[in-house]
Amino acid sequence: MKFHQLRYIHEVAKQSLNISQAADVLHTSQPGVSKQIQLLEEELNLQIFLRNGKRLVGVTEPGQIILDLAERVMREMNNIKSVGEEFTQKATGTLTIATTHTQARYRLPLAVKAFMAQFPDVHLTIHQGNPTQVAEQVASGEADIGIATESISSYEKLVCLPCYQWNRCVVTPHDHPLLSDLPLTLEKVSRYPLITYDFAFTGGSLVSRVFGKEDLQPNVVLTAIDADVIKTYVGLGLGIGLLANMAYDKDRDTNLSMLDASHLFPPSTTYIGFRRDAYLRGYTYDFIKLLAPHYDRKSVNAAIKSGESSLDYED
DSSP, X not given: OXXXXXXXXXXXXXXXXXXXXXXXXXXXXXXXXXXXXXXXXXXXXXXXXXXXXTEEEEEOHHHHHHHHHHHHHHHHHXXXXXXXXXXXXXXXXXXXXXXXXXXXXXXXXXXXXXXXXXXXXXXXXEEEOOXXXXXXXXXXXXXXXEEEESGGGGOTTEEEEEEEEEOEEEEEETTOGGGGSOSOOHXXXXXXXXXXXXXXXXXXXXXXXXXXXXXXXXXXXXXXXXXXXXXXHHHTTSOEEEEEGGGOOTTTOTTEEEEEOTTTSOOEEEEEEEETTOOXXXXXXXXXXXXOTTOOHHHHHHHHHHXXXXXXXXX
């Protein structure tokens, strides 16, 4: 059994059993990948993949166990590589962050700017997605850390640190009747067409539960993952917007008025998550501290050691 054979089966599984795509990623030939998989199966005396002719169509039961172990081997090899780089190239490397649009647009910029000034030779990449996509990218190793709300804290493979809390606001055109009908209530919000995040009203979400407890059904006419899109359509008069309060800037959003809605909803917590079995480069600790100053290396390591997937928020 050779390391490159484990690497090949790992990549084939990652590419949805497409050997050709795996070969492209591995910078080798498709016949070469197929041959090495065959040699590994012959050595183990079992099939890892199910086949229909020459095409891979599934994974056998023992094959799934082997793939899980191969993934662990790949991860530990990457950790070993990271240790070497930490002690020989301390200020160089890569850092991939997965996050939502709202966090990337409104919360991360100052931390990213400070990080890039402090570590100009670290290549920083930001991937955007919904909270589930963010968590899955970190869990799969595609991203080093994830920054998102809600579902990221439920992944057992991740250590999640509560970073900060936020709440919501309602944005309207300047002449909207809500502005003169205070105090703001859920019932009043439900009277008007509502534009909000696409994940805010999925089953079990906090916003959905709050309306449900009051036996109210919000009139959601448009959803988007991008707060700027929500504000654009509110500005066109298509409805009122419900979004994170951090996404409203009175200096930029001069065509809109804002009503605080934090008394209507409990606060949400944004988490920083990373794989519990990952070796964190020194600059990763520094980025975490830039975004959440209450976490230094010692407290992050304590969270990893505790084995907890998430901690209680402390302001």
